[in-house]
Amino acid sequence: MLSREDKLKMYSTMLLIRRFEEKAEELYMAGKIWGTFHLYIGEEAVATGACFALRPDDYITSTHRGHGHCIAKGADVKKMMAELMGKATGYCYGLGGSMHIADLEGGNLGATGIVGSAIPIAVGAALACKLQKNGRVVLCFFGDGAANTGAFHEAVNMASVFKLPVVFLCENNQYAMSFPVHKAFAIPDIAERARGYGIPGVTVDGMDVLAVYEATKEAVERARSGLGPTLIEARTYRFKGHSKSDKGVYRTKEEVQMWMERCPIKRLRALLIEEGVPEEALREIEKKVEETIEEAVRFAEESPEPDLERARCMVYA
Amino acid sequence: MPEREVTYAEAIREALREEMRRDPSVFLIGEDIGVYGGAFGVTQGLLAEFGEERVIDTPISEAAIVGAAIGAALLGMRPVAEIMFFDFMTLCADQVVNQAAKIRFMFGGKAKVSIVVRSPAGSGTGAAGHHSGSLESWFTQIPGLKVVAPATPYDAKGLLKSAIRDDNPVIFMEHKLLYRTKGPVPEEEYTVPLGIGEVKRKGKDLTIVAYSIMVLRSLEAAEILAREGIEVEVVDPRTLRPLDEETILSSVRKTNRVLVVYEPPRFGAFGAEIAALISEKAFDYLDAPVVRLGGLEMPPPYNPHLERRIVPQVEDIVKAARELLRS
Numbered sequence: 001m002l003s004r005e006d007k008l009k010m011y012s013t014m015l016l017i018r019r020f021e022e023k024a025e026e027l028y029m030a031g032k033i034w035g036t037f038h039l040y041i042g043e044e045a046v047a048t049g050a051c052f053a054l055r056p057d058d059y060i061t062s063t064h065r066g067h068g069h070c071i072a073k074g075a076d077v078k079k080m081m082a083e084l085m086g087k088a089t090g091y092c093y094g095l096g097g098s099m100h101i102a103d104l105e106g107g108n109l110g111a112t113g114i115v116g117s118a119i120p121i122a123v124g125a126a127l128a129c130k131l132q133k134n135g136r137v138v139l140c141f142f143g144d145g146a147a148n149t150g151a152f153h154e155a156v157n158m159a160s161v162f163k164l165p166v167v168f169l170c171e172n173n174q175y176a177m178s179f180p181v182h183k184a185f186a187i188p189d190i191a192e193r194a195r196g197y198g199i200p201g202v203t204v205d206g207m208d209v210l211a212v213y214e215a216t217k218e219a220v221e222r223a224r225s226g227l228g229p230t231l232i233e234a235r236t237y238r239f240k241g242h243s244k245s246d247k248g249v250y251r252t253k254e255e256v257q258m259w260m261e262r263c264p265i266k267r268l269r270a271l272l273i274e275e276g277v278p279e280e281a282l283r284e285i286e287k288k289v290e291e292t293i294e295e296a297v298r299f300a301e302e303s304p305e306p307d308l309e310r311a312r313c314m315v316y317a
Numbered sequence: 318m319p320e321r322e323v324t325y326a327e328a329i330r331e332a333l334r335e336e337m338r339r340d341p342s343v344f345l346i347g348e349d350i351g352v353y354g355g356a357f358g359v360t361q362g363l364l365a366e367f368g369e370e371r372v373i374d375t376p377i378s379e380a381a382i383v384g385a386a387i388g389a390a391l392l393g394m395r396p397v398a399e400i401m402f403f404d405f406m407t408l409c410a411d412q413v414v415n416q417a418a419k420i421r422f423m424f425g426g427k428a429k430v431s432i433v434v435r436s437p438a439g440s441g442t443g444a445a446g447h448h449s450g451s452l453e454s455w456f457t458q459i460p461g462l463k464v465v466a467p468a469t470p471y472d473a474k475g476l477l478k479s480a481i482r483d484d485n486p487v488i489f490m491e492h493k494l495l496y497r498t499k500g501p502v503p504e505e506e507y508t509v510p511l512g513i514g515e516v517k518r519k520g521k522d523l524t525i526v527a528y529s530i531m532v533l534r535s536l537e538a539a540e541i542l543a544r545e546g547i548e549v550e551v552v553d554p555r556t557l558r559p560l561d562e563e564t565i566l567s568s569v570r571k572t573n574r575v576l577v578v579y580e581p582p583r584f585g586a587f588g589a590e591i592a593a594l595i596s597e598k599a600f601d602y603l604d605a606p607v608v609r610l611g612g613l614e615m616p617p618p619y620n621p622h623l624e625r626r627i628v629p630q631v632e633d634i635v636k637a638a639r640e641l642l643r644s
Contacts, residue, residue, distance in 0.1 A: 061388075093425035102424040109391050110424055114415050120384020121416060127385050128392035131344065131370060138388075151411070154378035158385065161376065314426030315460050317484035 002210070007272060008285065010052060010209050014044040014265050015289045017068040020077055023293050024067070024084055024098075028244060032301070033084050037098035040068035042239035045264035046171050047072035049212025050139055050234075053220050059107045059125050059138045061118040064099045065171075065238070066111035069141050073108045075101070081296040087303035094306040095314065109138075115176075116142060116149030119168070123155045126166035126223075137223045138166045139216070145176025147190050156231065160197040163228035167219040170233045171206065177242045178250040191233035199229050206236030207262045237262075320501040326359050328470035328502050329435075329491065332477035333360065333397060335506070337367055340395060343481055344371040346382055347399030356401045357437055357496050379408035386432040387417050387486075395431050395481055403438035403490065404450040417486035418461030429484045433477070439492040439530060439580055440617040440624055449617035449624075451579075453529075454586040456488045457558045463511055464557040466490040468532035470500040472555055475509030483511060492530040514561035516568060520550035523638055524568040526591050527578040528554055531629060535578055538634035547642060557587055565591065566599050573604040574641055580628045583611030605644040610637045 002010075021041050027033045040047070043065075051060065051072035062069040070080055075091070083090025084098055091101045102110030109125055112118040122140030129136045146152055147170050159166050170190050174181055181190070194201025200222070204215045212234055219230035237259035241248050248256075269282060323331070337343045344367075345360060351374035354361030364372040375382050379400055386396035400406055406413065413434060421428050440449035457464045463485050467473040473491070480487040517532055518539050527535040532553045539549035552568045554561050569575050575595055579588035592607040613627040629637075 059392075091425060092423060092427075095425055096423040100423040102420075102428065104391065104424070104427055109388070110420065110428070112416065114411055117384070117411050117416055120381040120412060121388035121391070123381060124385035124388020124390070124396075125392055126388070127373075128389035128394045131389070131394065132392065151380045151384065154376070154381035155384060157376055158378055158381045162373075311422075314422050316463075317421060317429050317431075 002213070004275070004277065006052070007268065008277070008281070010048050011265070011268050011272060011282070012285045012289060013048045013072055014209065014268065015286060016077065016292060017044045017047065017071045018265060019289050019293045020071060020080070021067060023297060027297070035097055036244045037084065038065040038243050039238065039240040040065050042259065042263070043171060043173060043206065043236045044068055045209035046169070046206045046212050046234045046236050047141070049209040050169050050216040052213050053216035054137065054139055057107060058136050059109050061109045061122040061125070061138065061140050062101070062111035063118065063141055063143060063146070064111065064113045064115070065143065066099070066101060069111070070101050070103065070108055073103070074106050075103050075108060077292060077296040078299040081300040082303045085300045085303070086306070087300055088306040089299070089303040093311065093314065095311055116146035116151040118142065119146065119151050119155040122166055123159045123164060126159060126164035127162065129165050135224065136165065137220050139220070140166055140168050142168070142170055143176065144170060144172040144174070144181050144184065144190060145179070147193065148184055156197045156199070156229065159229045160199045163226060165223040165226070166229045167216060167223055168229055168231045169216065170231065171236055172233050173236050173238045175242070175250070189233060191231055194231035199231060201231040201233070203233045203235065206234030207264045207267065209264055209268055321504055322499045323470055323502045324496065325470045325473050325491070325498050326357060326496040328474035329359050329477055330361065330363070331502070332474045332481070333363060334366065336478055336481045337363070337371060342393060343395045343397065344373065345397050345399065346373040346375060346386055348375055348377055348382070348401050350374060350399050355399060357493065359496070360399070379405050380412050383409040383412035383417065383434060386434070387412060387420065387430055390430045390432045391428055397433045397435060397481060400434060400436040402448045402450070403436045403452055404447050406436060406452055413456070413462070413486070413488070414459050418459045422461060430486045431484045433480045433487045433489050435489045435491060437493045438490045439494060440628055441494045443619060443621055443624065445619040446616040451581040451612070453488070453490050453557060454581050457587050457590065461486065462558065463487040464490065465511060465555070466529040466557055467555055468495065468529055468553055470498070470502050472509055474502055475507055476511065476555060478508045479511050487511070490529060494530050498533065509555065511556045512559035512561055513556070514552060514554040514564035516550060516564065517553045518549065518551040520548035521572055522548045523574045523576060523642060524550045524552055524572045525576045525578055525634070525638070526552045526554065526565055528557060529580065531578040531580060534629065534631050535634055537631045538638060541631070541635050542638055547638065549638060562594060562598070565594065569595050569599045570602045573602050575603070575607045576610060576634070576637055576641055577607060578610045578629050578634055580612050582614045583609055584614060586611055605641060608637060608641050610634060
């Protein structure tokens with residue numbers, strides 16, 4: 001059973017993800033962040049609920065829409081913000097940017113900009129966990145789009161036949177860029193794919209952090225006990241566009257509105273109040289999150305630019 | 318005591334066995350590498366010695382094989398992946414090119430992807446278009462990868478041991494026609510460092526730069542030319558990336574004429590890089606333009622007569638060398 005503290009921590013994490021993204025968007029509009037990035041706003045319950053089911057020494061792999069995964073796994077938002085600004089103090093010395101944040105010490109084996117390509121890597125990490133008998137589990141985040149790549153099929157099958165300690169968590173946010181899941185899949189639930197690989201498949205409400213937590217917890221326990229992988233499909237929605245260049249022509253305002261009403265943060269907040277948490281305690285968390293973000297921006301802005309010669313030395317070990 | 322001779326395939330197997338015995342983090346992963354012993358028999362006997370945990374037979378899933386190697390390497394393992402034919406590298410190109418090669422850099426120099434991807438390359442077995450590729454030039458172009466192409470059993474063993482111990486992703490190209498060739502390999506432990514070339518034959522009239530099977534053909538050609546009084550120096554870079562520029566350049570400064578011999582189609586392949594290197598850094602020493610002798614612009618044909626003609630043979634090398642000396 002989750003304690004009140006646990007739920008408050010979840011609330012704080014989800015809020016931190018949300019504010020980080022809102023701030024990143026603001027900085028992008030102000031020209032302080034360039035390139036592009038993919039906002040996770042609306043999907044916070046998935047990363048938060050899933051990572052909450054992990055031990056600190058477990059691993060994750062992430063996607064191009066990875067800020068939420070990093071934060072939920074315990075990343076330092078100062079280093080993340082610095083990375084988004086391309087600074088030397090960023091997680092990747094400003095060389096990876098938004099889509100390639102890794103925090104190996106924190107168990108985040110990295111995000112990838114190629115859809116589906118981290119799935120085999122997660123399987124390899126799980127293989128290493130098995131060979132090293134370290135009792136750890138790998139949680140592999142990917143989107144609905146990735147579930148149609150060859151890498152997904154190869155990797156899930158391999159993990160299943162080898163009974164590896166990995167959890168495949170598909171964040172079905174309804175669109176692979178502009179392509180809706182109902183056109184991309186000939187089956188109603190992505191979780192059904194699990195049957196073809198002989199593993200359990202479950203679909204959960206990705207707007208409900210507690211549901212994601214419960215499903216992941218069960219899958220993590222199964223993985224840790226040597227029974228192999230599980231495929232979890234978390235139904236969620238990104239409130240914003242695919243990336244910063246998205247004009248949003250492929251979905252209706254009504255649809256977006258409908259999902260926004262199901263905001264996972266509002267939902268948990270309402271639940272906490274219903275369970276008797278005083279508003280004051282929540283406002284305290286909200287204030288703290290704001291401060292953390294402001295501090296991250298300050299840190300990133302004051303950080304130095306990376307050096308080309310040092311970057312050159314990073315190509316080879 | 319006479320020097321021990323083993324085949325190229327045995328030399329590779331010895332390297333794998335010795336490194337697996339030495340370091341428990343080394344394991345093998347690939348298709349049919351277990352009971353079957355690998356499509357070319359390279360991994361025979363290793364399953365019996367090391368068991369299924371360290372000689373991992375996989376489904377036909379090239380992307381997952383290399384991806385799994387990368388993921389395991391991120392946790393400190395040293396996997397050696399086998400891709401059954403070099404042509405199949407296209408199936409795991411994303412994992413090799415976008416993941417293995419870039420991860421360290423993109424993660425700010427913090428990750429190590431110490432994997433070796435071994436793969437048989439080259440034509441000459443009648444396997445036609447999908448099993449005869451020499452795609453090494455695709456990978457030499459990728460910062461973050463090392464590319465090794467040994468020509469002899471001695472080099473194959475010593476370089477593979479170095480590759481396994483290297484903290485970077487290494488593409489290890491094994492020419493199919495070399496597997497059964499024999500050569501001296503000492504009993505005792507040794508390694509050949511990556512990035513160090515070797516003069517395989519000394520000469521003063523002409524330098525031939527060649528790697529992989531073209532070293533053997535160039536040495537044969539040199540033997541023929543020697544009977545005509547032409548002294549050919551054969552330089553084998555052994556590692557294409559990093560490339561030992563100095564061994565090549567010092568030979569050119571001595572002989573003043575260069576023939577670069579390689580198997581992939583002539584246009585845009587790695588041999589062109591060697592030619593460019595010499596033009597840039599040893600132009601003043603050249604008595605004639607650098608000549609490239611590469612493959613024809615054609616996918617490997619099935620017909621044995623045609624297949625033979627698409628890649629440089631001994632007689633082609635002899636002919637090109639004679640022409641170069643006349644110019």
